[in-house]
Amino acid sequence: MPPLSSKTDKPKDTKGTLIRLLGYLGRYRLGIFAGVILSLTANIFALIGPKLAGSAITAMEGGAGAVDFKLVYRYASLMLLLYIVSSVVNYMLSFLMMNIGRSVGRKLRADVMDKLMKLPVGYFDTHQTGDIISRVSYDIDVISNSLSTDITQILSSIITVTGAFALMLSIYAPLVIVVVVMIPVYIWYTRYMMRKTRPLMSKRSAMYGMLNGFSEEMFSGQKTIQAYAHEAQSTDAFDIHNNNACDAYYKADYQAAKIGPTVGFFTNLSLALSATAGSVFYMKEMITLGQVASFLLYTRKFSGPINEVANISNEILSSLAAAERVFRLLNEPEETADVPDAKTLSEVAGNVELKGIHFAYVPEKPILQNVNLKADAGKLIAIVGPTGAGKTTIINLLMRFYDPQSGEIRIDGTEHRSYTMTSLRKAYAMVLQDTWVFHGTIYDNIAYGRSDATREEVIAAAKAAHIHKYIMCLPNGYESVITEDGGNISKGQKQLLTIARAMLYDAKMLILDEATSNVDTRTERQIQSAMRTLMKDKTCFVIAHRLSTIRNADRILVIGGGSVDEQGTHEELMAKKGAYYKLYMSQWE
């Protein structure tokens, strides 16, 4: 859903945004120059057309039997030529400008993706997906459309106004004053109305936003609403939002409805004034009647674009606001770069050590305090604790999705920040609770981490994860396409796919964050031998609710409220009769 709010909001740093946007246009300066030429041509043609028609008619003035056909034909063929050429020129102009607008849009979209891939994970944790997407799907679209059409419009307005003004001056300068005095009135009025309507438009956008949010929420919870027979009440609540949105729409439109007719009124007024004044000048024999007629024609041409410009300036402001939002994203601080002499982590043994780790997502809420942990190569480390205690945070730190505020993590004795980010992450395989599959074939989803895997390897991994049989039941087997969010396969099957993915991805260290939480326990048991193979010879970090699954861990880390409460083997911790013991026994209640 495009955020309608962006329609009216104002850029904060208009100049900076404009300069940066012009930077994007810079590479198309030749095209823009061509656009100016084309636009000039088209507008001159538009002015010449009526003149040719006039000349053709003049050639008929002789009346019956005295029409100068040679002249008429000449002018008619000139007109035909002119109109064909001007149609082509006009089309070329919109084609060209559209090309420029779309190209800038494409470049911006590519830049945004480029940027997103460089942003730290924290950015995605703190920004709403829909919001990021609307940068690409809506804002860039606004910019590209505005570049395609607004530039042409402005060019043609400027040319027409200047042309008409020059022609009016050439006819009779004093008469121009009558038209010119209207200009400040136009400007004052449009500014006044803009000031008046903009807050109303913002209010309307805000109300639309609330209506959208409310509908989205209610429709998502539709089943709950029905279950509690809450339909009537939610409709009442909706009506409030709906009324607010409708009223805000009306209030904004009520004011906006005045603009068009009023500007039209000014145009008519200046027509009436210049007609009257022109007539007076004519009576004083200062100009001819023909001049009055042409002057009035140009008066109309003169005022039209002014109205257009008032409309366009609104659009330009909103596209600048959109550009600013895109640039703000492009300005976000990127993931910490590798240290200058970063080493590539290869030949991993798998010794991991956390020393004095302090970490908080927001300064006032520390998540981990002084966490120490030593995981020797090939050992199984289990992390247990209540929801929200910071289990997943440890994973975030290991993978360098976040860096701790203090303390260090060592891989085979070396601080892990001295390795390149890519090689460090490649040293881990992981299966997460939030299974992630993408729109693509099952085969591609399994082979995601290793594009060089052979078909046999992929199938072997799927077999090990006990998903092969299911895949073979699908109409297209491994080539079956998973739709977005994997809506056509169950959560459990998705998780098995990600397990197969991890099996294929050979790494020295393995992270299992509730890796089988969506798999029913029977299937889980069936894949246990495969899981054991997966974990073989690897340093494993396992987070699990089901404590039975981690009983044999070499070391169990019990986290509670920001620090490690207990550490030890299952037996040691059970003997201690502390937090782990309580947690373990609660399963049997």
Next chain:
Amino acid sequence: MKTILRYMKPYRRRVAFGVTVKFFGSIGELFIPFLLEYMVDDIVPTKDLSRVLWFGGVMVLCAILVRVANVKANQYASSIARDCTRDLRHDLFSVTVGLTGSQFDSVTLPSLISRMTADSYNVQNFIGMIQRMGIRAPILLVGGVFMAMLLDWELSLVFLCMVPLMAGVVLFVSRHGIPLYSTVQDNVDRLTRILRENITGIRVVKALSREEHEKTRYNKANDELSRSDFRAGATMALPNPLMNLFLNIGLVLVILFGSQRVNSGDMKSGVIITFLIYFNIILGAVLGLNRIFIMYTKAGASANRIGSVLELGNVRPEVAARGPREDVPFIRFEHVSFTYPHLNETVESADREYAVSDISFDLNRGESLGIIGATGCGKTTLINLLMRFYDVTGGRILVDGYDVRSYELSELRRKVGVVFQNDMIFADTLRENVAFGRDIPDEELRSALTDAGIITFVDSHAEGLDYMATKAGANLSGGEKQRVIIARALSGRPEILILDDASSALDYKTDAALRRSIRENHKESTCITIAQRISSVRPLTKILVMEAGETVGYGTHEELMESCEIYQDIYRSQMGGEEYASA
């Protein structure tokens, strides 16, 4: 369009009034240039200053009247757009919240949301604009053509030769341009899908260092989007210059044909000059109509999308005639079978036709049932059928001695307190989230929150029950959300309590405490629990073990441990000695 007209109908008097005002405004607008011409052609040459001034005054007066009429008409148009859309959205909302499960599935959630939002805005704008532009352009066109015909009908016919060509352009655009735009829309969808996949899967992408691969994938979609967008734009940019060209060719023909007639003495050259004026009016009108046409294709599509949802509202589940009350246990499933209507197209149906088949069980008041089985085996379907989100395909379900299909939906559902899988927290106070529109006193709410084990969390906030949950409960943890939702189900002291995977975000300890308090404090509720964990269903009166939509075991924990192999299997997998082991 039918939908739009239907909603405009109640306001037809105001529409008629507004349109009339607009009509006069437009006529007045046409009148000013005529005044102007008359003044220049006939008054000024007489050199009568007072008449000139008088005419100038009339023109100013006319301009004022035109402004007043147009402003009023425009404001009238937006007030009608406001009222129509308000009614439309109200109906759309109440139909949408009332859709049955299969109706909802057939439209899908994102589509329902965009119908309520983007589509309704399109319709609103259209209703507003059509009453403004839709009056002016036809008046100008009809007026222009009429005046031209009056002036010289033979000449007009020459001019009108161009009409088929222009109609051809409109036809071409609606045939080719609009499908091109739906291709663009598909490409936009694809691009945003890839983007969304990358945002939600950022950890995986980074962990596997697939950033470059993802960029390539995205840029391919980006290039395709740009290409298709460009193609559509290039097509849609055609009508304007083409229309212009055809009209102007018509004009050239008029001059050529006219010159013959002038030469033969049938016509004066001045007629062609006047013709030129009408020509400009017609040109403006045609381009205006072209814009209305484009606007209409957009709004018409939106209105159809809304209309199709509204039509679904006419198909309500029937309430069957109620027979005498049968003397059976409180809840009875009799050979219940069900197949999802839409599932026939999806992958899962490949190996299974029925979501559930031949399910039977009885449950007395105050008893409890646990349902256990693999993911996707049909557990949730049973709940959907019991609450009549879907209707059974075979067999029947009795609640309190009556077939569920003989209940008013609200009557049936009022008996139930339910926690769905992935249930919702709404952006509202905790009080409203728990009470959820029911008239429940605070003490009751607090006791439900206590039973759900979340009261300390509530009290830890100064606002207490007035603590605002943000959208989708973003300011609550998964466990907190789940417990608030459980409190919602408990707080009405429902006759039937349904917990569908309600404690998946809770650790064992919290889960165990929760189950204990439900057992002790909600004895009167007949409780159905769907769970993955044996520990959650073990103490219940009866346990139903399901696999692939069928019953594979039914009885108490002890009975099942004796008789049901699959149950034993599940038990062993959770409680038994096998676990991950380091090699």
